[in-house]
Amino acid sequence: MNGGIQECGLQAKLDQTIRLLDQAQDQFAPDIVFACSFGAEDVVLIDLISRQAPSIRIVTLDTGRLPQATYDVMDACRKRYGVDIDVYFPDAGEVEQMVRKHGLNLFYHSVENRKRCCEVRKIHPLRRALAGKKAWITGLRREQADSRQAMAAIENDGHFGIKKFNPLIEWSQDDVWAYIREHDVPYNALHDQHYPSIGCEPCTRAITVGEDIRAGRWWWENEEGVAECGLHANPLKK
Numbered sequence: 001m002n003g004g005i006q007e008c009g010l011q012a013k014l015d016q017t018i019r020l021l022d023q024a025q026d027q028f029a030p031d032i033v034f035a036c037s038f039g040a041e042d043v044v045l046i047d048l049i050s051r052q053a054p055s056i057r058i059v060t061l062d063t064g065r066l067p068q069a070t071y072d073v074m075d076a077c078r079k080r081y082g083v084d085i086d087v088y089f090p091d092a093g094e095v096e097q098m099v100r101k102h103g104l105n106l107f108y109h110s111v112e113n114r115k116r117c118c119e120v121r122k123i124h125p126l127r128r129a130l131a132g133k134k135a136w137i138t139g140l141r142r143e144q145a146d147s148r149q150a151m152a153a154i155e156n157d158g159h160f161g162i163k164k165f166n167p168l169i170e171w172s173q174d175d176v177w178a179y180i181r182e183h184d185v186p187y188n189a190l191h192d193q194h195y196p197s198i199g200c201e202p203c204t205r206a207i208t209v210g211e212d213i214r215a216g217r218w219w220w221e222n223e224e225g226v227a228e229c230g231l232h233a234n235p236l237k238k
């Protein structure tokens with residue numbers, strides 16, 4: 001989290017990220033979106049996209065269960081960069097049906113219910129956000145999880161049938177924070193309270209020293225593997 005961009009050797013990775021964003025914009029705009037959840041990686045990408053590739057639209061999913069700090073950083077980015085952010089909500093009828101049948105806190109009751117909730121609140125809205133698009137951009141980094149080791153900077157996303165760009169794939173956590181500090185990028189206040197990975201409020205907790213950076217996501221599911229919600233077509237916990 002310290003050292004400038006030059007000092008920590010980030011410049012080469014940054015150049016590569018900018019090349020990837022240029023390529024994504026040239027090849028696919030206007031049929032490409034950046035799916036942003038306003039974590040540390042995502043605010044770096046908003047900063048870069050607003051300057052380097054402004055034809056790429058920014059979309060986000062409001063699951064209805066986000067922490068206030070996420071709405072705050074969303075507004076801060078809108079104000080700072082003057083960008084439009086297309087917010088996609090879950091289908092109200094689907095949420096009502098799910099909650100009537102399984103309760104508001106269904107995700108704590110079983111893995112199946114947690115997947116059901118992610119499906120209704122995240123996957124279906126993401127499908128709408130990507131409908132008719134030819135490519136999307138994510139803030140995924142390889143070191144975030146074992147399930148992300150094999151990911152490449154540009155992939156064919158079999159799940160959604162479009163191209164997927166991961167322009168921060170080679171960045172470390174220190175790289176991300178060096179960039180945020182250097183460019184004074186607005187970031188989610190929960191990161192200062194030991195939340196390296198931030199999702200829905202009831203499904204995210206702070207981590208302690210020595211824990212995996214995604215240990216605070218769906219922590220009650222005491223199974224092997226690091227948690228994924230299904231947005232990135234990798235298996236959920238084994």
Ligand code: SF4
Pocket residue numbers: 063065107114115117118119121122199200201202203229
């Ligand atoms: S992260 Fe939790 S609250 Fe959010 S959609 Fe998934 S199960 Fe539901």
